[in-house]
Amino acid sequence: MLRTIKPKNARSKRALQAREPKEVEGPRTAIFVRGTHAGDKVQNAMKELMALKRPHAISFSKKNAVRPFEDTSSLEFWAQKNDASLFVVGQSTKKRPGGMTFVRMFDNRVFDMLEVGIEDFVSMQEFKTPKSTPGHKPLMHFASELFTTHPRLVQLKSFLLSFFNGEEIDGIHLAGLGHVVSVTLGPTPPSLSSTTSATATLGAITGDVQPQGEALPKVHIRSYTIRLLASGTRVPRVELTPMGPSLDLVLRRHQDADPELLKQALRRPKLKKQDVEKGLGKKQKNLEVDEMGDLRGKIHVAKQNLGKLQTRKMKGLKSSKEESVDVDEDDEDDEGVYADAGRKRRRTE
Amino acid sequence: MDVSEILAEHARKQQAITVEKEIPLEVDAGFLTVTDTNPIDEESYKVNLEEYIQSTARDGVQVLISALFSLPTVPSPDGPLAQLPPPTTQLPRAKSLPKPKPLSKWEQFAKAKGISHRKKDRKVWDEEKQQWVNRWGWKGTNKAGEEQWLTEVPQNADIDHDPAKKAREERKARVSKNEKQHEKNMLRAQRAQGSSSAPTDQRKREIDRTLATTRVSTASMGRFDKKLEGEKKLKGVKRKFEAAEVSADTEKLQNMSILSKLDREPATKKAKGGDGVLNVRKAVRAASKGKGSAALAKESGGKKGKKVKR
Numbered sequence: 340m341l342r343t344i345k346p347k348n349a350r351s352k353r354a355l356q357a358r359e360p361k362e363v364e365g366p367r368t369a370i371f372v373r374g375t376h377a378g379d380k381v382q383n384a385m386k387e388l389m390a391l392k393r394p395h396a397i398s399f400s401k402k403n404a405v406r407p408f409e410d411t412s413s414l415e416f417w418a419q420k421n422d423a424s425l426f427v428v429g430q431s432t433k434k435r436p437g438g439m440t441f442v443r444m445f446d447n448r449v450f451d452m453l454e455v456g457i458e459d460f461v462s463m464q465e466f467k468t469p470k471s472t473p474g475h476k477p478l479m480h481f482a483s484e485l486f487t488t489h490p491r492l493v494q495l496k497s498f499l500l501s502f503f504n505g506e507e508i509d510g511i512h513l514a515g516l517g518h519v520v521s522v523t524l525g526p527t528p529p530s531l532s533s534t535t536s537a538t539a540t541l542g543a544i545t546g547d548v549q550p551q552g553e554a555l556p557k558v559h560i561r562s563y564t565i566r567l568l569a570s571g572t573r574v575p576r577v578e579l580t581p582m583g584p585s586l587d588l589v590l591r592r593h594q595d596a597d598p599e600l601l602k603q604a605l606r607r608p609k610l611k612k613q614d615v616e617k618g619l620g621k622k623q624k625n626l627e628v629d630e631m632g633d634l635r636g637k638i639h640v641a642k643q644n645l646g647k648l649q650t651r652k653m654k655g656l657k658s659s660k661e662e663s664v665d666v667d668e669d670d671e672d673d674e675g676v677y678a679d680a681g682r683k684r685r686r687t688e
Numbered sequence: 689m690d691v692s693e694i695l696a697e698h699a700r701k702q703q704a705i706t707v708e709k710e711i712p713l714e715v716d717a718g719f720l721t722v723t724d725t726n727p728i729d730e731e732s733y734k735v736n737l738e739e740y741i742q743s744t745a746r747d748g749v750q751v752l753i754s755a756l757f758s759l760p761t762v763p764s765p766d767g768p769l770a771q772l773p774p775p776t777t778q779l780p781r782a783k784s785l786p787k788p789k790p791l792s793k794w795e796q797f798a799k800a801k802g803i804s805h806r807k808k809d810r811k812v813w814d815e816e817k818q819q820w821v822n823r824w825g826w827k828g829t830n831k832a833g834e835e836q837w838l839t840e841v842p843q844n845a846d847i848d849h850d851p852a853k854k855a856r857e858e859r860k861a862r863v864s865k866n867e868k869q870h871e872k873n874m875l876r877a878q879r880a881q882g883s884s885s886a887p888t889d890q891r892k893r894e895i896d897r898t899l900a901t902t903r904v905s906t907a908s909m910g911r912f913d914k915k916l917e918g919e920k921k922l923k924g925v926k927r928k929f930e931a932a933e934v935s936a937d938t939e940k941l942q943n944m945s946i947l948s949k950l951d952r953e954p955a956t957k958k959a960k961g962g963d964g965v966l967n968v969r970k971a972v973r974a975a976s977k978g979k980g981s982a983a984l985a986k987e988s989g990g991k992k993g994k995k996v997k998r
Binding site for chain 1: 696701702704705711714716719720721722723724725726727728729730733737738739741745746748749750752753754757758762763764766767768769770771772774775777778779781782783784786787800873
């Protein structure tokens, strides 16, 4: 545990302030950690992922004895020291060859982990094509129905999103969109497809279903540069050119987020008043912006009671004096009844 | 006039940029992300993997680009910026939400009274010098009274009346008052957060403990002492016993903790830095006459040097 530092000058104070939690967070910094035995394939893959992640990437290129699934203390230390919240740990063993572990942190603690094995890796250099500019935001493309249904793949999608694109921005220069990271799954095995989910659960009960890791399809990560061609309309036509790196991954071990931590991590800042007025957050009823950009409201008025409407006052329409005197002279007990009657009369009018 | 040609042209153009899928793609423009939930076509996947992936990716990107190009834009010096909507996907944060800063006493008061904060400018306009000067700090206007070459002295002034000194003292008093208030605010904030490490709380605990000790420090252990009004009865420490039956895990943990303690080198021994027979630190102190090991090493080295000279 690091001791808390009290800044001694303005520069270190600013540096510490930059590390403090913010309401709207910037991009996450990733640390690429080389394990004790990484191997060529894993090292190259990490290098190229780092090239995509730059400038928010730090490389730990010396050998590090870390086992994220057994001991997370050094990851937590590094996260605090470098103000990083993502880790990619490359470690190749006999049991799990070509392994890469993605670790996400929350408040310098491990949030969740995901281990993948690299089946196939093609480097950027093998594609003799133009490359993207470092520091540009990539587009992301996910293709498979499992990305919305299967928890492991929902986690993978969330992971890759926060790895490449996890920063909320309010505007983007469209000419700067240069490359896309595409994540495609292999064909969904019948045990996981929604049509046969009933049989799958039945199989799970009887216990004759494959282990989950086996059943999950392969993950193909590809990156392409985008060419925007004139189509004659405002929207250009898109052509893709493979840029590399391309990775074929299998999912291995994983560790889900602690539910308490997840709740904390998903907390949103309270919206500012002007944002709420703009229509963010809660859905606004009866408000709309018309074509001219003016805010238009719709007001619902209760049904009008025309009987109560005050029209021209005339002597003839006035209730006679005697009647009112009668009411006044009545007993207290009766008064209530009269008053009730009066109210009823008004209602029926 | 025949417009069919124009219509056909338009349709052709549209065709180039539209993508038809069974299930429409989900676009999250805030994160520049598109998700294609259509099932993977197994046949073309097996026949030519790369081509299949590229074609699905192209379709997805086309949909995303169309969505992005239809967003409203604002001009900027670098070109038009597309205004992105807030993302629909929820991603976990990297750090917890910042806690609201605790209000100072003045801020609390101002809030209750509805006084709004008005920020003072750092610089003020000096009519005499005809330029902007600092309100405080280097050549600050708050030091104006201390730098006058001529000051009016009141009739009833003391003989050692020094207007510059007086102004300076007043200013210093204001500064120290502000510092004190700031300190108090920090303390209040610390206490409000619930941490009992605030200095005053610590002091209070210390006093309580001392009082408790003195109360039982008479010959009768406080039995025949005069009781003050409202004095509470002293509570001793109650002995606590472990449950007779504990789960196997806790029992194992307890025993393991004892074993690990036995295994460890005792702290006192470690500090002495020896194997118990010889206290090295003490020996060094004695040999160097209290000057330390560095002096001892220097001395012996010096002697050697002399020998070589001879």
